[in-house]
Amino acid sequence: MTVHLKQDEPDTSNRLDGMKQGVIGQPISRVEGLAKVTGTAPYAAEYPIEGCVEGVLATATITRGEILKIDKDSVLGMPGVIAVIDDPRLTTRAAQGTANEAPQQSPRTVCYWGQPIALVVAETFEQARDAAKHLAVEYRPHDGAPLSPDAVEPEEQEDETVRQGDLVHAMSEAAHSVDVTFTTKGHASAAMEPHAAIAQWDGDQLTVHASLQMLNYNISELADAIDLPEEKVRLVSRFVGGGFGSKLGVSEETVAAAIAAMQLERPVRVVMSRQQVFQCIMRRSETTQRLRLAADQKGRLTGFGHEALVSNLPGETFAEPVLQSSHFLYAAQNRKLMLEVARIHRMTAGSVRAPGEAVGMPALEGAMDVLAERAGIDPVELRLRNIPKENPEEGLPFSSHKLAECLREGAEAFGWDSGPRKPRQKRKGEWWVGTGMASAARVHNVGEAKARVTLKPDGTALVETDMTDIGTGTYTILAQIAGEMLGLDPENVLVDLGDTRHPRGPGSGGSWGASSSGSAVYVACKALREELADRVGVTETKLDLADGKVAGGHSLAQVLAGEPLAREGHYEPGAIADDFTAAGFGAFFAQVRVNHFTGESRVDRMLGAFGFGRVLNRKTARSQCLGGITWSIGAALTEALEFDPRDGHLVNCDLAEYHVPVHRDVPDLEVIMVEERDPAASPIQAKGIGELGMCGGAAAIGNAIYNACGARLFDYPMTPDRVLACMPD
Amino acid sequence: MGETISVNGTQRSLPDDPRITLLDFLRRDLGLTGSKKGCDHGQCGACTVIVNGIRINSCLTLAAMHEGDSVTTIEGLGTPEDPSPLQRAFVDQDGFQCGYCTPGQICSATAMLEELANDWPSDASNDLEGKIEISGEEIRERMSGNLCRCGAYANIVAAIRDAATETSA
Numbered sequence: 001m002t003v004h005l006k007q008d009e010p011d012t013s014n015r016l017d018g019m020k021q022g023v024i025g026q027p028i029s030r031v032e033g034l035a036k037v038t039g040t041a042p043y044a045a046e047y048p049i050e051g052c053v054e055g056v057l058a059t060a061t062i063t064r065g066e067i068l069k070i071d072k073d074s075v076l077g078m079p080g081v082i083a084v085i086d087d088p089r090l091t092t093r094a095a096q097g098t099a100n101e102a103p104q105q106s107p108r109t110v111c112y113w114g115q116p117i118a119l120v121v122a123e124t125f126e127q128a129r130d131a132a133k134h135l136a137v138e139y140r141p142h143d144g145a146p147l148s149p150d151a152v153e154p155e156e157q158e159d160e161t162v163r164q165g166d167l168v169h170a171m172s173e174a175a176h177s178v179d180v181t182f183t184t185k186g187h188a189s190a191a192m193e194p195h196a197a198i199a200q201w202d203g204d205q206l207t208v209h210a211s212l213q214m215l216n217y218n219i220s221e222l223a224d225a226i227d228l229p230e231e232k233v234r235l236v237s238r239f240v241g242g243g244f245g246s247k248l249g250v251s252e253e254t255v256a257a258a259i260a261a262m263q264l265e266r267p268v269r270v271v272m273s274r275q276q277v278f279q280c281i282m283r284r285s286e287t288t289q290r291l292r293l294a295a296d297q298k299g300r301l302t303g304f305g306h307e308a309l310v311s312n313l314p315g316e317t318f319a320e321p322v323l324q325s326s327h328f329l330y331a332a333q334n335r336k337l338m339l340e341v342a343r344i345h346r347m348t349a350g351s352v353r354a355p356g357e358a359v360g361m362p363a364l365e366g367a368m369d370v371l372a373e374r375a376g377i378d379p380v381e382l383r384l385r386n387i388p389k390e391n392p393e394e395g396l397p398f399s400s401h402k403l404a405e406c407l408r409e410g411a412e413a414f415g416w417d418s419g420p421r422k423p424r425q426k427r428k429g430e431w432w433v434g435t436g437m438a439s440a441a442r443v444h445n446v447g448e449a450k451a452r453v454t455l456k457p458d459g460t461a462l463v464e465t466d467m468t469d470i471g472t473g474t475y476t477i478l479a480q481i482a483g484e485m486l487g488l489d490p491e492n493v494l495v496d497l498g499d500t501r502h503p504r505g506p507g508s509g510g511s512w513g514a515s516s517s518g519s520a521v522y523v524a525c526k527a528l529r530e531e532l533a534d535r536v537g538v539t540e541t542k543l544d545l546a547d548g549k550v551a552g553g554h555s556l557a558q559v560l561a562g563e564p565l566a567r568e569g570h571y572e573p574g575a576i577a578d579d580f581t582a583a584g585f586g587a588f589f590a591q592v593r594v595n596h597f598t599g600e601s602r603v604d605r606m607l608g609a610f611g612f613g614r615v616l617n618r619k620t621a622r623s624q625c626l627g628g629i630t631w632s633i634g635a636a637l638t639e640a641l642e643f644d645p646r647d648g649h650l651v652n653c654d655l656a657e658y659h660v661p662v663h664r665d666v667p668d669l670e671v672i673m674v675e676e677r678d679p680a681a682s683p684i685q686a687k688g689i690g691e692l693g694m695c696g697g698a699a700a701i702g703n704a705i706y707n708a709c710g711a712r713l714f715d716y717p718m719t720p721d722r723v724l725a726c727m728p729d
Numbered sequence: 730m731g732e733t734i735s736v737n738g739t740q741r742s743l744p745d746d747p748r749i750t751l752l753d754f755l756r757r758d759l760g761l762t763g764s765k766k767g768c769d770h771g772q773c774g775a776c777t778v779i780v781n782g783i784r785i786n787s788c789l790t791l792a793a794m795h796e797g798d799s800v801t802t803i804e805g806l807g808t809p810e811d812p813s814p815l816q817r818a819f820v821d822q823d824g825f826q827c828g829y830c831t832p833g834q835i836c837s838a839t840a841m842l843e844e845l846a847n848d849w850p851s852d853a854s855n856d857l858e859g860k861i862e863i864s865g866e867e868i869r870e871r872m873s874g875n876l877c878r879c880g881a882y883a884n885i886v887a888a889i890r891d892a893a894t895e896t897s898a
Contacts, residue, residue, distance in 0.1 A: 029823065033819070033820035033825075034812060034820060035828075036825055036828030036831050037803075037807075037816040037817075037819045037820055037825065037828075037832075037835060038808055038812060038832075039762070039763015039764070039803035039804050039832040040804075040808075040809060041828055043762075043829060046756070046762035124746065125757070126746055126748040126753075130748075189878075191827070191829075191878055192767045192773065192775055192827065192876065192877070192878050192879075193765070193767070193827070193829040194766070194767070239827075239828065240827060241765070242826075242827040242829060242878050242879055243827075273769060274767070274768040274769060274772075470827055471826030471827030471828065471879045472826070473826075620823065622823075623823045623826055623879075623881060623884060624826075626880055626882075626884065627879050627880030628880070630882060630883075631880055654768060654772055655767070655768050655770075655772040655773050655876060656770065660878055661882070662876060662882075663868070663870070663875070663882050663885070664853075664866075664870050664873045666869070666880070666882040667883075668865065668883060668886075669883045
């Protein structure tokens with residue numbers, strides 16, 4: 001039995017607060033933790049499947065052109081080689097998040113260097129790898145592919161454009177103004193588990209173990225790519241070794257494994273090399289961003305301009321949504337926002353953790369720091385003076401808004417000095433020491449989701465959904481939601497995720513998993529409570545369930561009378577999605593030291609204060625924030641994709657050359673979670689968490705670099721060479 | 730039985746194909762998939778195992794080079810029913826998220842604590858000689874070969890400190 005809730009109104013009942021089990025929000029340890037720390041949790045490539053053969057992708061060594069011939073005979077005689085798959089259904093790019101249809105196919109047309117063109121299958125991995133390297137391919141290259149964003153006339157993304165009032169006039173009349181241009185380099189998700197799939201075909205049904213974030217979309221993408229009815233496909237992703245956007249859409253190895261398994265009638269495993277993950281999944285676009293801020297004498301914004309240039313391949317709909325939070329973060333009557341995309345032949349640009357704000361917020365918050373200095377106003381105070389009462393463009397109310405609380409509580413906990421700020425006030429040996437801060441903002445998303453909850457006669461419960469846990473804590477928080485609603489210790493709630501045979505949800509992405517699938521579990525549990533209440537003769541709101549007992553003396557097992565009881569919850573955001581502007585807010589504070597002679601910057605301490613609705617588990621939520629802050633450090637100081645100007649190929653395509661933060665780059669971090677309930681975010685009053693922690697954090701570090709040493713940089717990452725070039729004598 | 734290697738206390742035959750890395754031998758031939766392949770180039774540390782007491786990247790060494798060696802993988806350190814102090818501390822401190830780098834972090838930390846106990850100096854040490862005190866900076870320096878993209882570093886350091894305190898107490 002399915003129970004449907006379409007949420008048109010804010011839910012202020014806060015039902016989870018009225019339950020008796022007392023586990024919601026508690027910092028319980030991950031329920032799958034022991035499996036992960038003992039190495040017994042199976043990831044996509046790790047299922048022991050009898051007779052499984054190995055596939056390795058061959059990739060293009062030209063930027064743009066046609067493949068004239070793939071000489072299969074060049075490798076078919078090599079030891080162990082079984083087949084060269086060059087099927088026209090092979091996909092050449094990963095699908096964008098929520099695409100729901102096959103991504104680009106036609107492997108004989110090359111659009112970027114490193115594009116997959118064929119799959120070589122052999123008995124062993126070593127044999128397949130060797131053969132893939134030796135596969136002879138004849139190309140007809142097309143010269144003159146544009147490779148740099150400034151080499152082409154960009155396309156305006158018209159639905160992003162906002163023109164209100166007269167920004168130019170506001171700038172000319174302003175008591176204080178800023179007109180600066182920031183750049184950010186491309187980023188890679190670089191999830192630790194490379195993209196991988198094992199496909200099995202039994203002549204009728206295709207089963208694929210893959211590393212994917214959004215199974216309900218991925219199954220459509222895969223089925224569409226290989227021309228198979230969706231009913232004949234099953235996707236399984238029980239453990240996903242990180243996603244960060246790179247596994248939103250079905251990727252090339254999954255489609256290739258499926259085609260190979262069906263053609264060869266043998267199970268086929270395909271695991272991308274780290275270099276392939278870098279070169280043929282997704283990059284975050286580089287950006288160029290012009291920020292214009294006009295303010296009156298008191299620092300109140302009268303004009304706000306944010307114009308950004310990003311890039312992508314021809315034919316891709318995704319354009320890094322740089323302006324996403326700029327639309328509503330600060331009030332200003334005169335506004336101009338514009339996003340343009342340049343069509344170039346670098347690898348596909350797509351979602352990388354916090355698409356948009358991850359790079360838009362550091363630029364905006366860097367510009368705000370310049371404004372604070374020019375206006376002589378404390379940076380925290382400047383932000384407090386510009387918090388709008390409603391969405392300044394659409395006039396919509398905010399679902400909830402904790403920016404002011406985050407700024408104040410964060411500043412206090414950090415020990416923020418709100419006195420006059422001048423750079424170069426503190427030096428220890430070779431190191432200048434300074435502080436900086438920035439606001440955080442990230443749109444809240446919620447999607448339609450289904451989940452089944454079954455109460456078992458033994459008094460335990462089973463939660464089933466295709467939702468994934470990519471490290472976010474889904475297994476644990478769904479056990480807590482069900483445990484709270486049904487009066488069970490989360491240890492007695494088994495959560496079964498990542499299988500398309502289960503009721504479907506939107507998956508993990510855009511920080512929407514917890515609020516979407518969590519709401520579906522909530523709806524299912526509420527329906528179970530109604531049936532239980534009926535059986536014991538009380539109204540549902542009066543039904544007290546705790547520790548497997550029903551108030552009044554019955555045990556849950558007795559009320560179930562030996563029969564399982566199941567309900568499917570179907571949650572759908574209704575009018576709330578249109579009636580409110582919903583976002584998570586926060587504030588970052590950082591202390592940084594900068595070496596006067598080398599330009600090296602080190603983060604000594606960092607704090608984030610965040611408001612994102614109900615906290616479902618304080619331990620896993622805090623970890624999400626820690627992760628985001630860690631990414632902020634990478635974005636501020638080290639992470640940059642570098643492309644060869646001659647052929648557009650990604651040069652630093654591994655973890656030695658693309659510098660993600662390592663242990664020693666990350667100091668002790670402090671996280672403050674500002675408690676709130678957001679009634680319009682979801683019926684569990686929770687918003688997304690996973691991305692907010694990196695939406696502005698890089699600016700807190702960049703602003704601290706300026707405060708420390710007086711080098712004002714407008715280019716992220718702020719590598720030593722760049723800091724030195726701006727370092728005053 | 731030809732050339733053998735001891736893995737978690739059990740004698741195993743080494744593979745015939747000399748191209749097989751120690752990591753692929755463990756993962757595929759022995760089914761010990763707790764050791765992870767993150768980069769296959771010795772850049773991420775997810776494949777860290779302990780060979781004759783020393784932590785190494787198992788992707789950077791060929792199985793054939795380890796005749797007679799004794800290898801401990803994550804599966805040899807503890808089980809869900811009987812986890813090691815470090816494994817338990819990682820769970821308590823939430824020292825992981827996706828879990829993919831975790832076995833490498835734990836194998837690395839297990840051997841690293843031995844190195845600390847034996848006063849091996851690091852870049853973070855004040856002195857090349859004498860007793861090394863466990864500190865956050867020592868742990869961070871010594872663990873910097875183990876990447877965690879989820880960004881669980883702060884919790885990993887806390888977990889290692891907890892386990893170190895518990896073990897030495």
